[in-house]
Amino acid sequence: MTMPSDARIYVAGHAGLVGSAVMRRLQNAGYTNILTATRGQLDLRDQGEVSHWFKANRPEYVFLVAGTVGGIMANSTRPAEFIYDNLMIHGTVVHAAHEYAATKLLYLGSSCIYPRQATQPITEDQLLTGPLEPTNEWYAIAKIAGIKLCQAYRQQYGRDFISAMPTNLYGPNDNFDLTSSHVLPALIRKFHDARETGAADVEIWGTGSPMREFLHVDDLADACVHLMDNYSEHSHINVGTGLDLSIRELAEKVRDVVCPSAELRFDTTKPDGTPRKVLDVSRLRATGWSPSIDLDTGIRTTYQWFLDQQTANRSMRGIGSVATAAG
DSSP states (O other): OOOOTTTTEETTTTTTTHHHHHHHHHHTTTOEEOOOOOOTTTTOOOHHHHHHHHHOOOSSSEEEEOOOOOOOOHHHOOOOHHHHHHHHHHHHHHHHHHHHHHHEEEEEOOOOGOOOOOOSBGGGGGSSSSSSGGHHHHHHHHHHHHHHHHHHHHHHHHHOOOEEEEEEEEOOTTTOTTTOOOHHHHHHHHHHHHHHTTEEEEEEEOOSSOEEOOOHHHHHHHHHHHHHOOOOSOOEEEEEEEEEEHHHHHHHHHHHHHTTEEEEEEESSSOOOOSSSOOOHHHHHHTTOOOOHHHHHHHHHHHHHHHHHHHHHHHHHHHHHHHHHHH
């Protein structure tokens, strides 16, 4: 059933990479009754606050895309934050959506929920069939709990709560901080810094051999709205392209766009993570959805967004300096 154009739609995590893309997608489709709350307005880890907000705002459709996220370094150094924050955020929002009878909720997980040695491409039924990848197990366990939470409320209360598991994401509003970013934005930042400083090479973590799949966040947002309208099943559903490439090939693609003169230097003392991770997306394709943004185009447009932000930030710093001088 398609969401009515005047539906009260809550995007939890609207300012993040995924949330901002969902906001763009909904606004472009003409939805005008979109509900949001900043971290300062609503602590999603606090059940009392979340329940009060749901009681006051009564959202009918909920996109639960909020969470604490990061790459291998962030997962390895902040395990308590990753498991606590995500467990609490999932729990409070799902429970409040039940308490105040939301029509439908879509919970967004992550492909890291699957076993490290999962058979490739990874089908949905491989969940909980083997050990997780140690470098992101805290985040993965929280995401698995979120899936089971939605299934439990569906089973016990008949709630139309669904879960989607996206592959690796990138795009506008990504995190380009080298201490906490995922691999693709980290590569963009590293090659950009090399271009700015004239560095001859760029360090890449690991051997470059792991295989990864990447989905532009605007494609994910489109898939989320499609699933909200067209999917209502107990099982979670994979969201991706079904195509993968090595980290070396990815680094070469980013280099060619950002800093063609740079050489690749692999630091093999750093972890590779899961050897290969590509999703089986046949169940998603069967619903009638497929991605539209190819990786080369996505890298180019994401880097352009990054450059635009750099320019905007410099302009803002200039305005601040003028204001200070004038004061």
